[in-house]
Amino acid sequence: MMQLIIEFAYTGSVSVTWENVQELLLAADQLNVMDLVQTCCDFLVEQLCPENCIGIFQVTGICYVTELQHKAYHYIIDHFEKVVFSEEILQLSVQQLTDILGRNDLNVRKESTVYEAILRWIAHLPEERKAHIAVLLSKVQRALTSMDYMRINVMSNELVKNNTECWLITREAIATICHLTNRRSHLFNYLARPRLPNAVLLAIGGWSINNSTNVIEAYDVRADCWIKVTNHLEHPRAFLGTAFLNGNVYCVGGFDSVQPFSSVSRFDLRTHTWHEVASMYYRRCYVSVTVLDECIYAMGGYDGHTRLCTAERYRPETNQWSLIAPMQECRSDASSTTLHNKVYVCGGFNGNDCLQTAECYSPDTNQWTMIAHMNCQRSGIGIIAYANHVYTVGGFDGFTRLCSVEAYNPWNNTWHEVSPMSTPRSNFGIKVLDDQLFVVGGFQGFTTSYNVEYYDATTDEWTDACNMEISRSALSCCVVSELPNRVEYIVPCDLPSLLDDVSMES
Structure with missing residues (x-):
């Protein structure tokens, strides 16, 4: 030594x-x-x-x-x-x-x-x-x-x-x-009070009661309860994308019932304040948003006139968007996720048809590659990386809202069906929390929904969770973690927090 x-x-x-x-x-x-x-x-x-x-x-x-x-x-x-x-x-x-x-x-x-x-x-x-x-x-x-x-x-x-x-x-x-x-x-009750969750699911914006909304609700998975954390300072947005990065939530694009946005807002979870950051090159509602390597990706969407195939990437440290290679298909109302250092985009609407196609992007080569088609057409879809697969959930096939779910295996380029949701839905929020896949709200064909359910890949079963407080579709969800003020985003209780410094007694 x-x-x-x-x-x-x-x-x-x-x-x-x-x-x-x-x-x-x-x-x-x-x-x-x-x-x-x-x-x-x-x-x-x-x-x-x-x-x-x-x-x-x-x-x-x-x-x-x-x-x-x-x-x-x-x-x-x-x-x-x-x-x-x-x-x-x-x-x-x-x-x-x-x-x-x-x-x-x-x-x-x-x-x-x-x-x-x-x-x-x-x-x-x-x-x-x-x-x-x-x-x-x-x-x-x-x-x-x-x-x-x-x-x-x-x-x-x-x-x-x-x-x-x-x-x-x-x-x-x-x-x-x-x-x-x-x-x-x-x-x-001190014997039954849930412990604090290490991550919180946020449901942001959406379409409720015939208009866009700026409501934010936080889901405490340990208490199985939602609470409102809205400060009403952000412009209402529906059909937006969200991303959690470096302790902030970014709201990307969307629609306020008048026009699509190119603007992006950053919500500081510690101070509960909103800040405008650099706008995208394109207006995008029905946008697909995901995070890879500390960058936010925004793909496709609708600019008020045309369904888009363009894609762009945001770097928070420079506060700049840059264009990347366009997708092989124009897609609005699609969804995206990241798995094994690639961005996946599935389904959507091209202006004429609900899409069955899917593609993935490699940042190393700046190229999009088509992958195997899903088993059915899906617009207003939710996709998420979970259990080493890409899951596509629900959506609209051009005729009806879907409850079916399928999983993509990137090693053999195949899709297989898993257990369906109990409630058909499109334009809902989707995220993985506590090693379970949550779907939140959405449109059921006649009305917007409060309903929340989650899927466990180990049992291949869906289970109902607590409903949101407001009914909405066209919302976006993100999971936030490592918050020093997490107690502000969970169900309050009357006991003092035990988030004290590490005790070194042995």
Whole structure:
């Protein structure tokens, strides 16, 4: 390590590997070689995964590097459902595990994950650790589990049955479950209050009550509730595209019931303020928008006269749009997504027909390539990258609104059908949140919709979620994450937030 540090002093470079990074970090920290400390920290951040994040976090207890400590700790919190299966979790102290399980922002879809983590940790050293069962069990939001789960998995457990404090805790939880009457009642009971989501789904703009709207609603996936976060300072837009980038939401193009826009507005989620940024080359409503490599792509759409094949790309750091190669077909009312460093655009309307075609763009070659046709024509479609496939959902085939869904496999250039939605719709919002595919609102053929449902690829099933507060189509959705003020975009509760600094007690 000393040799590497001396070479770094003379050359300004060093070969950091997984084999030498820990020793090198400790030595550089001891000798106060801060540039080398930063190099090691950057390397470790890039290597973070569920199997090593706890070990990296524990290294920061010896060598105090705040940024690495923060990132490793929050990686544990955000990826806990995978971290729970790692070997490293068994090495946590009781205080460290208690701190993690007690955090309000622990990212778990089911509280059973927390309970099973406790059992696994105790089973590693049962005689030494079983005395901690009560303090750990108190960190589980017990009333968020079902009555059957509590009876079959918790109350029947020998550790729980043989501990008076645990037995009282579980009885209180069951009594609480019995008295919870609706979704809202969960929010004000300390045993059943949902944890904070690590990401929030925003539904933005659209067409409602015969006019365009500027309403923004935020969906809290843990509470299964929507709240309005509109400040009414943005111009109403329907048939727009949205993108989340660098802590901001961009609203691209759209239509206000009078004319299509070329304008783009940026919403700062921290300050709740709107800012106008550079306009596109073309007016575009019914536009397809996606993000790739820190750039926003806008493709196709309708300019008030013509369906477009043109496409352009926006770089936030320069606040400039630049034209890229045009698509092979003119498309308005299509949809787009990114997968494996390519932009995909599917379906749409060319002015005469609803389209069955799809194509992808490579930024490396600046070329569009046609891919296999979808199984049916789809305009007003939703497409999204999910589970390593491109999913096309719903839409209008020229005769009726569709509930069918198909998935594209980029390795063999084929489409296959999956389970259909329960509600046919076109011109809806679509995004992936919590490893599930959400569809929001839309037009059902006679009326706009409040309805929200989500698809789970592991079960091939659709499930209803809480409806939006207002009925709308022609909206756009985006998922926002890593917000320092996330509590402003979720269902409020009467407990103080636990988004405090990392506790270093062990």
